[in-house]
Every structure is written in C-alpha cells, then in structure tokens.
Amino acid sequence: MKSLTLHLKILITILLVIGLGSIIYQAIILKIPLTENSRGSMWTIDTKISFDVRGSKPVKLRLFIPSKENALSTVILEDDNVLARNYGVARETDALGNQQLILSSRRASGNQTLYYRLLVSEEAGKAETYIGPKGMVYREPIQLEGAEKVAAESMIAGIREQSSDTATFISEAIQTLNDTRNDFAKTLLNNDFSAQNRAKVLEVLLSQARIPIQFVHTLKLSIGANQKPQTFIRSYIETHKDGNEKVGEWVYFDLTSGHRGLANDRLIWWVGNDPLLTTSNDIRASVNFSLDDRELTSKGIISNKVNNAEASSFLTYSLYSLPIQVQETYLTMIVIPFGVLAILIFRNIVGVQTLGTFTPVLIALAFRETGFAFGLFLFTVIVGIGLAIRSYLEHLKLQMLPRLSVVLTCVVILIAVISLMSHKLGLDQGMSVTLFPMVILTMTIERLSVTWEERGGSFAFKVALGTFFTGAIAFYVMNIEWLTYFAFTFPGILFVLIAFMLVMGRYRGYRLTELVRFKALVKEG
Known part of the structure; x- marks a missing residue:
C-alpha cells in the first residue's frame, strides 16, 4: 500500500510539472496571451x-x-x-x-x-x-588638435563632475552638446547645431572618454x-x-x-x-x-506566431496549427474534461447521485446544441413520455433489443412532433435537435427504466434530478468563454486536471450530503 501511495504521488507530481511547466513556458517564453481579451x-x-x-x-x-x-x-x-x-x-x-x-x-x-x-x-x-x-x-579616442582638443577636454571634465556612471555621462554629454549657449559646444560644432553634425561630434566627444557608441x-x-x-x-x-x-x-x-x-x-x-x-x-x-x-485579437496574435514558427518550434504542435474546421471541433472537445471534473466533484464530494459520470456530460453536450432552457424542457418531456412507453413495453415481456428499438422510434416521433409544433409556433429552438441528442435521450430513458425497476420510482426520480442538475452545471462550465480559450491555448492544463482527478480518486471521506443525513447522529454523540 505504501509503495502504491508513493507511486501515485510521483505520478501526480510529474503531471503537475508537465502541465504547469508547459503553461509557464508558453506564457513567459513564447509570450502567448493568457486571456482572450489581449x-x-x-x-x-x-x-x-x-x-x-x-x-x-x-x-x-x-x-x-x-x-x-x-x-x-x-x-x-x-x-x-x-x-x-x-x-x-x-x-x-x-x-x-x-x-x-x-x-x-x-x-x-x-x-x-x-x-x-x-x-x-x-x-x-x-x-x-x-x-x-x-x-x-572601450574604444581609442579620435585625435583632435588645437581649440577643438581644448574644448573637448574641458567638456569631458565638466561632464564627469555631473555624472555617476557611463549612462549618466552619455546623457549629460548629449544635453551639454545641445546647449547653444555653451561656448565649448559651439567650438566643437563650429556653430552647426544640425542633427547630423551633432551626431558626428558626439561620437568624437565620447571617444575622448573611451566610450564607444x-x-x-x-x-x-x-x-x-x-x-x-x-x-x-x-x-x-x-x-x-x-x-x-x-x-x-x-x-x-x-x-x-x-x-x-x-x-x-x-x-x-x-x-x-x-x-x-x-x-x-x-x-x-x-x-x-x-x-x-x-x-x-489574442487568437490572431497566436495564429501569427504559429504561422511564422520554425518547423522544430513548440508552436508548430499547437492546436492553432490545425485547419479551422478541425479547430471548431476541438474547441468543444477540449472543455469536456472540465465538465467531467465538475460532475466528479458533485458526485464524490457533494454526493449527488447521477446516472454514471458520462451521461450528465452527454446531456451537457446536447444542451450546447439545443440551448439550456429549451433543452431542459425537451429532455424532461421526452424522458417522461419515454418512461411511460418503456413501462408499458415492460408488460409485453419484450427482449432488450426490440424494446430499445421501439423506444428509439417513439423518441424520433416525439422529436419530430415537437419540432413541427415549434416551427408552427415560430420557435426555432425546436428544430435544433439532431441525431446526437436523440441517442442520448434513448439511452437515458432505458437506464432510468432499469433504475426504476431495481431501486424504485423515488430513487429513479432522485437520480434523474441529479443527472439533469449535474448536466446543467457541466453545461455552464463548458460554456465559459475564457476557460475554453485557456484550455485550447494551453492544453497542458489537462495534465493538471488529471492530477486533480487522481487525488479525488483516493478520497474516502464523507460526502456533504452524508454529513447532512448523519447530522442527528453527530448531535447524539
């Protein structure tokens, strides 16, 4: 057991180092914008x-x-x-x-x-x-003679008195040379204060102090x-x-x-x-x-970096290097683990009962196509009618495959009727139902029916409520714009999620709902 715990800790540490390290590298070294608003x-x-x-x-x-x-x-x-x-x-x-x-x-x-x-x-x-x-x-000084040499030496001596290092010396030299009232400057510039002449004389003056420019x-x-x-x-x-x-x-x-x-x-x-x-x-x-x-925009900045990156560069393996159509698909896929994480927290920490982990995620994905409000209404109505049909079919003693086929066909008929009625009423949401939500609805109806038979109607209702609730939470998490941008731009965050999920996998403590259930026992003790 100790070796297993140590192995898990090492694995979690490696995942965190990879995930956080890649994010820091992209943000600091490659200067990838952290937010979409950049x-x-x-x-x-x-x-x-x-x-x-x-x-x-x-x-x-x-x-x-x-x-x-x-x-x-x-x-x-x-x-x-x-x-x-x-x-x-x-x-x-x-x-x-x-x-x-x-x-x-x-x-x-x-x-x-x-x-x-x-x-x-x-x-x-x-x-x-x-x-x-x-x-x-360091550089050798440019040779001067006569009045120019005297003027340069006098200016250098005065500038040294008013400067503390090389940088302040150069700044002071420029200001002194630009002073039209300074007799030494007039001598060196020969009364020509043009920008081109001042630049040439400045190089000569600084060479007397051994400063190259x-x-x-x-x-x-x-x-x-x-x-x-x-x-x-x-x-x-x-x-x-x-x-x-x-x-x-x-x-x-x-x-x-x-x-x-x-x-x-x-x-x-x-x-x-x-x-x-x-x-x-x-x-x-x-x-x-x-x-x-x-x-x-931030995406435009990143796309430019990707397009101009060398073949061996880290950026050439960015998701932004994929075709635009493929990027749209991954924008949806990349946030699914965050929806799964939200469901894990509500299942393992809070104690909400659901139809597994992935059914709420699939419902959340279906909500992305139908919209949350209409999708929740659609799912509630169709699942309710589907359960009634499934209960009736149970009395006919049908095998599972024919029973699923009948339920699926009934779901198709219900969706078609709802879409037709929505169109007549001017509601476009009713026509957004596709093949994907239809399959989810059929499997949800079947799993709820089995749960009803095995655990009773009240438990099935509680599980259905928990499934739709966690599906709604996952939907909102997966639709956070800044999170979608961050996950797509910094996919290393997925390694951090895996590390957190591994930590949750060893959690054996009480869930929040269990603390409420056993509150009376705690008071008695």
Whole structure:
C-alpha cells in the first residue's frame, strides 16, 4: 500500500510539472496571451523607392531593412515581400547584424518605383530589451588638435563632475552638446547645431572618454505617410553585479533630449553610419515610408506566431496549427474534461447521485446544441413520455433489443412532433435537435427504466434530478468563454486536471450530503 501511495504521488507530481511547466513556458517564453481579451497590432509598412534613370543603364540598390538580430521584444517581424518588377532580389547581413536588400537590374530606364512591404506585430506592455550580440565597452579616442582638443577636454571634465556612471555621462554629454549657449559646444560644432553634425561630434566627444557608441535608426509605429527614420544612439554598458560578476546591456539615448530608453513603438530599421539607401551610377533615389495598422485579437496574435514558427518550434504542435474546421471541433472537445471534473466533484464530494459520470456530460453536450432552457424542457418531456412507453413495453415481456428499438422510434416521433409544433409556433429552438441528442435521450430513458425497476420510482426520480442538475452545471462550465480559450491555448492544463482527478480518486471521506443525513447522529454523540 505504501509503495502504491508513493507511486501515485510521483505520478501526480510529474503531471503537475508537465502541465504547469508547459503553461509557464508558453506564457513567459513564447509570450502567448493568457486571456482572450489581449490585443495587439499588426503593422503594414510600405517602403517606396523612387528614382529616374536617364537613358538605359544597369542599376543596383542596397536598402537597409529590419533584422531580427536588431529587433526589440516589443515588435516581431512577421513577413515581408518585394514588389520590384524586372529586378533581381538578394539579401545580405553585415557585421552589425543589419540586413540589406539588394535590388539589381541589367537595364533600367525612365521613372522607377519599387516597394518593400513589411508586416510587424506589436506586443504592447512588454519589457524593452535588446537581444543582439555583446558590444564593445572601450574604444581609442579620435585625435583632435588645437581649440577643438581644448574644448573637448574641458567638456569631458565638466561632464564627469555631473555624472555617476557611463549612462549618466552619455546623457549629460548629449544635453551639454545641445546647449547653444555653451561656448565649448559651439567650438566643437563650429556653430552647426544640425542633427547630423551633432551626431558626428558626439561620437568624437565620447571617444575622448573611451566610450564607444552606435547610431541606431528607428521608425515610429504610427499611422501616416512620408515618414522618415529618427536617429538614436546606443552604447553597450557593463555594470558590476554583486560586486563581482559583470553584466552588460544595450542602453539607448535620444540624440535630441539625452533621455535614456527607446519607446515600445520604435522599430529599429538599421544600425551604423551608412545611409539607408545606396545606389550605383550616381542615381538619386528617394525613400518614403507609409504605415497602417489593424488590431489583432489574442487568437490572431497566436495564429501569427504559429504561422511564422520554425518547423522544430513548440508552436508548430499547437492546436492553432490545425485547419479551422478541425479547430471548431476541438474547441468543444477540449472543455469536456472540465465538465467531467465538475460532475466528479458533485458526485464524490457533494454526493449527488447521477446516472454514471458520462451521461450528465452527454446531456451537457446536447444542451450546447439545443440551448439550456429549451433543452431542459425537451429532455424532461421526452424522458417522461419515454418512461411511460418503456413501462408499458415492460408488460409485453419484450427482449432488450426490440424494446430499445421501439423506444428509439417513439423518441424520433416525439422529436419530430415537437419540432413541427415549434416551427408552427415560430420557435426555432425546436428544430435544433439532431441525431446526437436523440441517442442520448434513448439511452437515458432505458437506464432510468432499469433504475426504476431495481431501486424504485423515488430513487429513479432522485437520480434523474441529479443527472439533469449535474448536466446543467457541466453545461455552464463548458460554456465559459475564457476557460475554453485557456484550455485550447494551453492544453497542458489537462495534465493538471488529471492530477486533480487522481487525488479525488483516493478520497474516502464523507460526502456533504452524508454529513447532512448523519447530522442527528453527530448531535447524539
């Protein structure tokens, strides 16, 4: 007995670990929405390249496009395509993790318009973390001379006095360089406070403090046309954790304000000093961005993840990968164990007597087709008439198979009559009865009749009442929308249900109804 108890405990623990572990993995690692009310955005980004080719000449363009290596956790690159007729398409990845789209044509002439379309899903509320490779934390200074060297050294000394670490040093450097009243800034910038010049001088200034930076060009996810990328900077900063271990992270800074951080609605397009688009043969081309979005439900978010998952990914085995028609069937099947659990609780804990465990579940499934109120009326009427017919047939001393055949035929006639009357009265519910409820009704009538014969009419009535009551409970449990979504999305919860059912299988205590029955004995004792 001890070995059996230990075996059961180990089995329950394994089931709980598998079930809860898979749910945690999906929710935290795969970022699957826990509720059906979660919303996301699917952005369509059109990149339009326009240029004019005089005469007829070969054309080669290199366009930076977003790379998963530079992606933040707030955005997911879903799909892309190129609309460029008569152009060859290739892709390359550079040392910084950038991806370049290479468009080439042997002969092009006249006005040319090419499109690159990207689909991006945005997950609001996620932490902003960069998943790229480790960066440098030291660089050699760029050589300066004369007044520029003196100005840079003076600025560096002042910034050090007002900063406590590398991150605050960079923020302070940006703000100081943007101060039009600062004489040192004027000297370094040569009175050119344009964004492009400030970016170049900032790199020179920070190099004097041995701090390497990278220029990050981002696109804001907002509806509109003719948008332009905005430049930020980022630096890989190492800090000491617990006084020993060094931990590094990428830190972003706004070039205009010096504020730290990159907003969740920013998509990193490319990193580095190179221009967005380079062309051959002195062709002058313009690039325009147009953005639009549509809202995604939780199921839409999951479907996108499944469709874009790799063949070996956990998501490829999701129920969302099944055809839509099959998914509809499993949406019903997946909640049946919850209905069974509800019935087990009422049978084993509360003490409600029913016609087994599965008859109430089948009745609950029938209610899903007929509706609860009409289904309860239909079942009560037909079961009552069926019991009367079954009692009459018992007097004829028929064998079981012919008796069941007669009862089934009578049930069909009763359902047909009720459907016809419902149609005449304008009640559509009466026409929702199908083959499935009909078979359930026949078997319920037969089992109640046997119970009546063996245990008496009052007990059969009590069992029938308990069966319909637990069937109603199971019906409502199986129709909870958030539960249906959770079970379909996180099927690991079924392992948790099995573990709980195993625990209930060893319950030998009093049922609640028995405590009421023996209440008088407890008082006497």
